[in-house]
Amino acid sequence: MTRLMQRSRVEILVDLPLVGRTLSLLEDCEISGYTVLPTISGSGAGGHWTEDRVTEAEGKVMIMVLTTLDKSDRLIEVLTPLLEVYGLVVVRSPAEVIRGDKFD
């Protein structure tokens, strides 16, 4: 039977122009495993948004991170002061992964 390891999955919805800075914060937390996913549209406290392909100022991406619980704690601590200013949405959930050493 394949052995599954416990890890944390953190999903960060962030505006496109701020992706570079957010990825720098991931590196500061020594997190090297992440995926940047495109989005189409959505709605939130700030109203409806859509990827209009022109301005890129309001386009958003989803950064998906798989890492250890400790590192995800550190990441959330670093991101919390920026939630308002960057307009982030941060969600953490438990995850089970195969080859846990790939997500340390």
Added chain:
Amino acid sequence: MAGSLGTILSPVVLFFVLGALAAFARSDLSIPEQVAKGLSLYLLTAIGLKGGVEVAHAGFSFDMLFAALAGLALSCLLPLPVFLALRRLGRLDRVNAAAVAAHYGSVSVVTFVTGVEVLTADGLPPAGYMVAVLALMETPAIIVGLALAKSGGEDVTQPRGELMRETLLNGSVVLLVGSFLIGLIAGKDGFAPIAPVFEAPFRGVLCLFLLDMGLVAARRLREARSITPVLVGLGIVFALANGTIGILVGTAIGLDTGSVAALGILAGSASYIAVPAAMRMALPKADPALYLAMSLAVTFPFNIIVGIPYLTFLARLLGGAP
């Protein structure tokens, strides 16, 4: 104003109107993303190339230098009265007023491309160096906008050097300037073999691109929540006032009528590509829905439909052109 009516009824403008009407009617008409990006790449390459070729042919002139200096001055100075108007009349806080002001000091490439096409069809082609003036006017307003925000103690979150690097390396700016330089180097002889790709199809591609822009602008206007009627009015006033100032400056420095009109179009336009991304990085507390609504949903459509014909008319009037 008969010429101006012809401008409004040109296919280029009408495709924009079609896109806007389709969006307001909630049609599911859309241009695939990669196609829209391809159209944009083509237009930027073509306008840059053709501008460079024309400058190579015409050679250096003092008009070119004066136009460049005028463009730089306009980009630096226009954000100031815009900022004051937004604070006093628009009742915006300092950071939002500074972010919006930066947009109005910068330029809209698509408005310029549309304006050049309309002017050329009208027998008033601007000088090729106006493409270089466009590139020069892209970024100074960003610095001024940040200075206005910072003067109130606002924390500008990104080091200026890094911000300038990212802004100057913005894809649109790189392609425009790079194509201009290639056109300058290649000249008429080097451009001739590739002219069939970049000359004849240009207007048709612009029609399709403006169809997409009409869809985007109208959808943004429909969904705008941050914008008040006063701000809508100011977006229109800024387009007219800044454009008129550009016309007066261009006339004063002795440019030809087409270039005067082009300078006015540049001055009256508002960026919605390079500046919004820069403001999102440097002033994240500013509301992007607000500055995008003003530049893309108010000023851009106004300029396409009314601003370009008005500024062309004013340039003719002051220049004594028929």
